[in-house]
Amino acid sequence: MKSWLTTTDHKRIGLLYFWTAFGFFLMGGTEALVIRAQLVRPEGIGVSAETFNQLFTMHGTTMVFLALMPLSAAFFNFIIPLQIGARDVAFPRLNAFSYWVFLLGGLLLNASFIAGPLFGADRLSVAPDAGWFAYANLTSRQFSAGPNVDFWLLGLQILGIASLAAGFNFIVTILNMRAPGMRMLRLPPFTWMTLVTQFLVITAFPVITVALVLLMFDRFFGTHFFVPAGGGDPILWQHLFWMFGHPEVYILILPAMGIISEVLPTFSRKPLFGYTVVVYSGVVIAFLGWSVWAHHMFSTGLGPIADSVFAGTTMLIAIPTGVKIFNWIGTLWGGQLRFTTALLFAVGFIAMFIIGGLSGVTHAAAPADLQQTDTYYVVAHIHYVLFGGTILGLFAGIYYWWPKMTGRMLSETLGRWHFWLTVIGMNLAFFPMHLAGLFGMPRRIYTYSADLGVTRFNQLSTAGAFIIGIATLILFWNLLSTRRRPITAPHNPWGGATLEWAIPSPPPVYNFTVIPTVASRLPLWQTERHAPMEPLPERPPAPIHVPGGSWWPLITAFGLPVMAIGALSRLLPIVLVGAAVVIVGIYRWAYEPFEM
Amino acid sequence: MAHSHSGAHALRTSMGLDSRKMAFWAFIGSECLLFGSLISTYLVYKGRSLVGPYPHEILNIPFTSFSTFDLLMSSLAMVLALAAVQRGDMKQGKLWLLVTALLGLVFLGGQFWEFSHFVREGLGLTTNLFGSTFYVLTGTHGAHVTVGVIWLLTLWVQALRGKLGPGQAITVEITGLYWHFVDVVWIVIFTVVYLIQ
Amino acid sequence: MSGQAHATTGTYLRVAAILVMVTLIEVGVFYVPAFHTVLVPVLLVLSAFKFTLVVMFYMHLKFDSRFFALLFGGPLLLALAVMVSLLFIFYGALRLRTGV
DSSP: OHHHHSOOOHHHHHHHHHHHHHHHHHHHHHHHHHHHHHHTSTTOOSSOHHHHHHHHHHHHHIIIIIIIHHHHHHHHHHHHHHHHTOSSOSOHHHHHHHHHHHHHHHHHHHHTTTOGGGGTSOTTOSSOOSTTTTOTTTTSTTTOOSSHHHHHHHHHHHHHHHHHHHHHHHHHHHHHOOOTTOOGGGSOHHHHHHHHHHHHHHHHHHHHHHHHHHHHIIIIIOOOTTOGGGTOOHHHHHHHHHHHHHHHHHHHHHHHHHHHHHHHHHHHTSOOTTHHHHHHHHHHHHHHHTTOGGGGOGGGOOOHHHHHHHHHHHHHHHHHHHHHHHHHHHHHTTOOOOOOHHHHHHHHHHHHHHHHHHHHHHHHSHHHHHHHTTBHHHHHHHHHHIIIIIIHHHHHHHHHHHHHHHSOOOOHHHHHHHHHHHHHHHHHHHHHHHHHHHTTOBTTOSOOOGGGSOHHHHHHHHHHHHHHHHHHHHHHHHHHHHTTSOOOOOSOTTOOOSGGGGSOSSOOTTSOSSOOOOOSSSTTSOOSSOOOOOOOOSSOSSOOOOOOOOSHHHHHHHHHHHHHHHHHTTOHHHHHHHHHHHHHHHHHHHHSOOOO | OOBOOOTTOOOBOTTSSOHHHHHHHHHHHHHHHHHHHHHHHHHHTTTOOSSSOOHHHHOOHHHHHHHHHHHHHHHHHHHHHHHHHHTTOHHHHHHHHHHHHHHHHHHHHHHHHHHHHHHHTTOOTTTSHHHHHHHHHHHHHHHHHHHHHHHHHHHHHHHHTTOOSGGGHHHHHHHHHHHHHHHHHHHHHIIIIIIOO | OOOSSOOOHHHHHHHHHHHHHHHHHHHHHHHOGGGGGGHHHHHHHHHHHHHHHIIIIISOTTTSOHHHHHHHHHHHHHHHHHHHHHHHHHHHHHHHHHTO
16 A cells, blocks of 8 residues: 555556546546436426536536546556656656645545535535636626635646646656657657647646636635726636637547557557658647637627637648548558457547537637537537547547556457447437537526427437446446456557557566667567567566655645645635645655655 | 766666756746736736726836846856856855845845835735736746745755755756746846836 | 856856846836837847847757757747737727727
């Protein structure tokens, strides 16, 4: 147990991220099911409006920050050092720190569900409730008097620290710790997409940090950054939030695109079609991702010039995305396809992401968006791209890399059930939402009138959601049941081409007995110009130094939620205690002898 | 591939650059977005305060010019400290590290004086948009300076204990990067907030 | 050790002197009413010059790997673009609303 608390091994940290994120994924899914149960019929009064607000806020916040990002991080952690031929990341203790901060931030955020009585309120009344993007000035003290929004902003600040630290870590790791011969254009596509994603993280998160600070000052100290009565403009919040928020959705999708770009070649027994183009498209998407933020604000009266500019940039970003889709199809075309569950999910990703992308293109037309915005049409779009895209991609990654991470194979039979139920469930759940939205059903409403004519759509959506729930439980069961099986997975169960498949499953603590020298993009495959890499020796030729663990990442991380709790309870001494823990932790960390 | 000289152990790196230095430049890039957002907020709200005091009534250019000189000189001191440590002259190294920290403290003292003066003149954090954006922007900068001073003093104490030498030059260099960045942000703030009213 | 060429103490002192002089000029431009029409562009150029000097010489970017310049320059340009866009949007919207 102690070794898990002090671990600095990227593989263990990856597993920690995986299980924690999966747990939060189940929580977010449960929140969704309650939402869908509520909305299955008009004038439903299962939960109160106040509770409903907390449900959709926490569903969105949990899924984005506590499930999807950390599930991607699980793969960044476990797989990236293996793919680049390294023994660990550049800063192992910082890596552990990121995980602990994520865990503690997620716990703080969810503690709000039961913290009501501490604030003199009922249970289930102080969770964040202003929507996952918390528009001002609903979030002002005047309109959100309770601690709900405080939980949200403090929780997100903490999570932001975790993401930023990981961002710096992975940028340096990918650039500076590659094996000899691993030139940038020989990097596996997943590693490339991760690198691009981390640049988005380190540029976008500071912006939301500032937005949250301004909101905090408004709520805690009485400033008027977003309060009209004091001259503030609530639109500034939207600008700052979406300047972060739009890059954030690319942060959510690019890693999954990277996973697909690994899975498709392996199960087509063909290299990725147009590797260079796929890589450059990813870079272009990241750049353009910074230029489109106000397409979330078409209904706020930006004016015709701004509307046109952002509509234009938004349409532009469909191009590199479309390019990738053609390249993925080109990879499958003419390949020797093996329809493992991983490939099924990868193909599912392509299909579902196309649908989500198409609704996105319709959003790009500002006049059309005026009808779509803030309706269930947008909910359909985001779920097609985030569930049909990111989550299906992450599922593909799970089936692909589970043998490497745990040494056990997942059941393909259960995998098929999981896949088909998921695809059926998600289309049943989210497709009708396009129509419900166009028929006028707004977002974030806790009930609706039968006269609106969207009842049938809601019924279908709820059925679909529960099917997704069952499908996810099948996955959960599949994952858990492998823990009881013996470790029998071979080095390379799928015949993959990249370095992670050259070592045992699971890898030894030092990853590679000998750091390989890489001569091609597909080291393990026979290609036109290269023979496959020689197998690595069974044992390391000399003892390999493995850094030990450290308590300081965990201890330092603890200071952050303590500070947040102090802020929540408006008790400065507690904030100072938390700060002291952080400072002492940093000093002890800095002076601790730690050899790479 | 190239070796990076990272003090105690020379680890092979694929770009031949020190990982800590690379991470720090990435961090500084990230901080550009942080201060950029704060400065943008200041600029967007410029001239939109509903009540006074207004910038031209209260900003003291001579005083702030002195603060600016002080910070610029502290950057000079920092760079001299690094050069001394790199050539092994720890006596000079200690001296210039201390001077940098002291100049930083002078700057902070000046900020304290300026803030309390402004408050006495009626400009509080919540008085108007100018107050809010001004204090949050310069306060964030001041917090960064404070961290820098603590960092410098920590190095100075390490040097006093004989634990800082040319082998740890990279640490001093990274400290310098931080310190100069904080100075550079002040250059922007001085221009945008004080001189361009 | 960092980089091939290296600035000398003399260079550092010269840079410091230039920084001081430029600051004096900036303050001077501020105080002389005749310069007020060109105040903003002149101050922006002068402060950009100081910024560049500190980054190139004190932060050693002139002599270091070009990659560090990319790591810093990219986000810096992004921050500038963000600032400019926000100003355009806010002041543009203001003009639209007030019909000016």
